[in-house]
Amino acid sequence: MQRAPQDVCDRPGPGSAIAEPAELRSHDGILETDLSVHDEKLPDGTTRYCYLTSDGKPSPTLRLKPGDQLVIHFKNDLVDLDTATPAIDRALAGAPICTAKKAANPCESGAMTPISTNLHFHGLTVPPVCHQDDVLKTSIQPDDAPFEYRLRIPDDAPPGLYWYHPHLHGFSKTQVLGGASGAIIIEGIERADPSLAGLPERVLVIRDQDLANPDAQPSKSEPVMSKSQLDSDGDVANSGTGFGKPSKDLSVNFVPVPYPNYPPATLSMKPGERQLWRVLNASAITYLNLTLLVGRAPQQIGIVGLDGVPLQFHGSPSPSVQWVNHIGLPPGSRAEFIVEGPPAGASALLVTRAVDTGPAGENDPNRALLTITASADAGEPQAALPAHAEPLPRPVRPWVGDVAPVRVRMLFFSEQPENPNDPNSPTKFFMTIDGETPKPFDPQSDVPDITVKQGEVEDWIIENRSMELHDFHIHQLHFQLLDWSGIAVNEPFLRDTVNVPYYNGRMLKYPSVRLRMDFRDPNIIGTFVYHCHVLEHEDGGMMGRIRVVPANTASSTTPPNQRTKGEL
Structure with a gap:
């Protein structure tokens, strides 16, 4: 039936x-x-x-x-x-x-x-x-x-x-x-930052889904666009303009916000009320760049945590709150931030601004997500942080950013279109240790691509040799972003997901990120994966296998065929 x-x-x-x-x-x-x-x-x-x-x-x-x-x-x-x-x-x-x-x-x-x-x-x-x-x-x-x-x-x-x-x-x-x-x-996030104690908290899960109106004409409020091009998966290719048909519709707590007019979901807040928003990008392929607008003016939001970790945690020298007017969230990433309700008689709009995913990427244009209306009668969220916060205990390990890495590895994202002259032709996806030959992830193999001893700290340089934005993620641990294409960044906090910029074909070197990888926690002993969190890339083979062995293991930390290729 x-x-x-x-x-x-x-x-x-x-x-x-x-x-x-x-x-x-x-x-x-x-x-x-x-x-x-x-x-x-x-x-x-x-x-x-x-x-x-x-x-x-x-x-x-x-x-x-x-x-x-x-x-x-x-x-x-x-x-x-x-x-x-x-x-x-x-x-x-x-x-x-x-x-x-x-x-x-x-x-x-x-x-x-x-x-x-x-x-x-x-x-x-x-x-x-x-x-x-x-x-x-x-x-x-x-x-x-x-x-x-x-x-x-x-x-x-x-x-x-x-x-x-x-x-x-x-x-x-x-x-x-x-x-x-x-x-x-x-x-316990209020234990990392006692100023959060007592704040109402709201969970927002942003998901993507297939277009409800794939054949609709664009909204008249948008500039006239050339006809949408489709990639090998049938998704709309990046227009590079910030407008046009998106590859996927978005939803907020399952309320869809469909193309072409993007009718936003709604919620009410008391005027000027402070809340802690916990926002998850649970999209399969869509990048977000979130901004809260009152009128056309971006509002300050106070970031207190990224990817499940408070900014000030494990000895991090970061301030406990960083005030910004937008936050980028690649697929799989999360942000927790303080927002203030709009003033009485006004409303606010949560939008995602366009993300340039590269010539071979999908189209992630500007669009509205959520209208916030100020109302003195607005109900409270279903949860609030405790009013009293007991401070967290002192960290048992030094801040990972202060630990010298035992080795540096280089890995790279790459793609292989069937037609090299058409980046949107059917494509194979790879994540490869530098010096190795790219090949798709083999789920039937038990051989790790990388072996690490528990207790060690490494630096990984992740290059992007493709013309599409990629989203590096590793299971079981967090890392610190140290530099962006060779330029040091001031990010004294942890992530588990990070964008790696695309190669445009004219750059003198491939874009990259350098990450301080923390393998000190004994809970991560075993075999797990790292991959691009754009899931069609992961499913298509852009993934690797890592094995963390006990600290007292006598064998080499790297298989013989990787000692010169996987270590720098």
Whole structure:
């Protein structure tokens, strides 16, 4: 029997008032919940994915304290929405595919099919092993019993915003683009900055999705544009103007903001009220550049945390708040910042300004997201920070920026279009150690590209040798951005995701970032991945495998074939 859309992944209409995700909080040191994943195909051919609790709450926000246990009884309720096309034909070109074996162990199957899935706990420093945060082998099928994820939040976990989403190679983009994502909050950010104590807090999850109106003419408020060009995936190519049809629509807490008129979602705040906004870019491919406008004037927002880590944490010399008038969020990134409600009688508009993704990138133009209306009767957000903040304990390790790296590695992003004269022709994606031959990530291999000892600190230089913006992310740890194409930057704080600028074909050297990589936490021992977080690139092979071995391991930290090529 075919399911009606309202049976599973129901969504609000454009222009709706946003509702915050339901919250599930830990009690007595544990948060235990049932969670299932569903999919459906709409009459227009687009697909939706959603996470639901046993009582039907979509994509709940999971709130835990350091030291708590998270237990999720996870059920795969996906159905094959396209039985007419073989699974191998539906995966991105160049991505190695394997298929499910009957009665396979979910911890070992590595199955990659349209109805396989798993969970990744993005940003958390927890062991990369099955039932915790393994994404290399763990694959759960619809006929499997509920799969238990059981992980402990470290006692010294940075307080801030994290998220969960599927990380199944070859199908991550499809499931995340369909809406499979949710927020995780580790409590205690007011302990890093006592001035935050008592602030109301609001969770905003920005997702992308296929265009609801792909054939619509552009809004008359935009300049006249030439006809949109499509890339190899059928997405709109970067216009380089800040205008034109976007590659994907955006939504705010599932309220869609569709092309071409972008009717914003809405919310009310008390005039001048201060709130802490926790904003997650859960997009599969869309970059954000967020600005809060009153009239046409950008407002100051106070950044207090990035990618789950307070600016002033682990001995960082950063100020606890940095006041800016915009914040860039690549796919997968998060920001936590102080906002003030507009004055009485006024309204504000949260917009994302255009992001130049390069000649081979998608189009991420200017567009509105959220209208904020000042109202004395506005309701409060469902959560507020505690009114009293006990300071965090002193860090047990020196600030990573003060630790000399034991080695420097160079890696690079690259792409291989089928037609070298057409950057938008079908493309293979690579992430390669300098000196090696580019090849797509092989999910069936167990050989690490990089091996590191726990306890070490390294510098990684990530070059971009393609004509498209890329978004570097590594699991299990955070890093400090040291320089941008050879120019030192003043960022004494941590990230887990960072843009790497594109190469325009005329530069004298490839753009790059230099990152101070922190492998000191014992929780990261094991094998995990680093990749571009534009998920069609990740699915297409732009990923590598890293193994962190115990500090007392006697063997070399780098396989013999990498000692001169992977180390500088």
